[in-house]
Amino acid sequence: MTSYWNDFPGMPEALEKVSGIINSSSASENPVIFGGLSAILNGDGKLLRPGLLVIASQFGSALKYNSEKCYHLAAAIEMLHVATLIHDDVIDDSPLRRGQPSVHTRYGKQNAVLMGDFLLSRCFILVSEYSSQEQALALARAVSVICSMEIEQNSDRYQADTSVRRYFKKIMGKTALLFSLACYVGAAEAKAPAASAARLRRAGYNMGMAFQIIDDILDYAGTAETVRKALGNDFKEGIVTLPLICALKMDRSGELKKLTVPGQFALADRGQVIALVRESGGIEAARNCAKKYTDRALREISLLPGGAPRDMLEKLTQRLLVRDY
């Protein structure tokens, strides 16, 4: 799991501690909860959000007194993330997650709903114990926005004529908010200067936007081996992402439009749609967009105080842009 972080000084050790806290904080005597959660929590997640929180905390002066606290908050933010993944997989009926059968596939949808709730409550327990009231509030607000955006995404299913603006709004809530919050919470709890904390918040936001766009690109442009799930999954679920939105704008033959009119969308052949999006240049257009957010993140990062934490953030941001899974 922490191999993703092998060339980031100190990070594998820090994230090992975070993983330990995640496991102990979500432990349960109930064999269903124990089995279901340990599979997903010890799967091959990259621990990006806790990693960001840990790095951001290194911009603060209070780190040496507070690294335990910071590891606990990093654990909480990953638990929140995983709770939303479990519920997302129930909602999208996804068979795989992190290269393993999803929780609801193994334990049923009923238990998956409850396990997500359980994990969310354990996350709030950690936050109540280890963070300031301000951060607890920010985290609760984040969950509320994440849910709202997921509900909007649900309402928008099979609507191919969505705007880029609306897409951005949804991925902000779905992904960028939590990246941004991880950076901000780490900085704020370690008492980083307000200017650095604000910059980290913006850097996290832009990284999160780029990250989600790349994720959405991989659903069209990846290979099933590297992505470790079937391609075209978003399309199949009726979720309209940036590559498709861009491709539709450049769809001169009108072929793609025909496949995505209301009533046809759900029936369209995934393979054909993927091919058309690729041919039309939708992938490149989306990739340019991800590049723009990455550049914005890099600019914010370049203005942070220099040193190992800044170098790590820069390297991470660049790596996320060129990832293939």
Next chain:
Amino acid sequence: MTSYWNDFPGMPEALEKVSGIINSSSASENPVIFGGLSAILNGDGKLLRPGLLVIASQFGSALKYNSEKCYHLAAAIEMLHVATLIHDDVIDDSPLRRGQPSVHTRYGKQNAVLMGDFLLSRCFILVSEYSSQEQALALARAVSVICSMEIEQNSDRYQADTSVRRYFKKIMGKTALLFSLACYVGAAEAKAPAASAARLRRAGYNMGMAFQIIDDILDYAGTAETVRKALGNDFKEGIVTLPLICALKMDRSGELKKLTVPGQFALADRGQVIALVRESGGIEAARNCAKKYTDRALREISLLPGGAPRDMLEKLTQRLLVRDY
């Protein structure tokens, strides 16, 4: 909604305020969230948990400075409760809730899962804003126990040979814990003396146990009109409750046992099972049990400082025992 409280001095007004806070705190611009939540939040729930919190707060000296805070926490505890109801209905596939179509029936299971999450996060926002860290922690822990017990209930489906002890453990987590917490949080936040707060916690626990047993009895002994849903719903879902457990112990003919052996359970005729449970005396045995918990609650209440709040608690406890819905 507040008509249940009409003969409790000051309570309809207090709960009107609580309802206002529930509505504003769970408001959303999203029409799906707004529609889904306002239907269930403004349905005919009795607002028992917030009512208990409000009454318990009247045992404290700090009430006059803190009634706003107490109304907000009362709202939070009802929102937590409704969030679990929404997820429960998804899990049990129940078509009705509070006399209305359940959220998932109207908005789909996907949105229902997300709406429950949304409401839970809004509950935690309120708690972060208005309560002490100690109560925030207690509430998060309660959610975690509620989920664990629901998962245990799920694992135990169609197992008729469950013990009374195990049944009690589950209803403690499912219901009594939140009743108990409502009483304790109200008392503690209003700075009631520690002895009163502890007594209120125990009174709430015993009231909650009695309440859930009566609920489980009504599924066998009620009428569809008063209960406003089909009888035998628990049995149909494979959930083994006290009337059935008691009836099986007194099942001399062995008829009920035959209907509930593994493999047969799911196929058994609801009407026949209800009739057998009624005939065997399972209802009376369960009712005696509810009476015992009610008596314990009344004893705790009788030892609280006298006055209007104590009178209200006593009346409420007695009313809950003889309710038919």
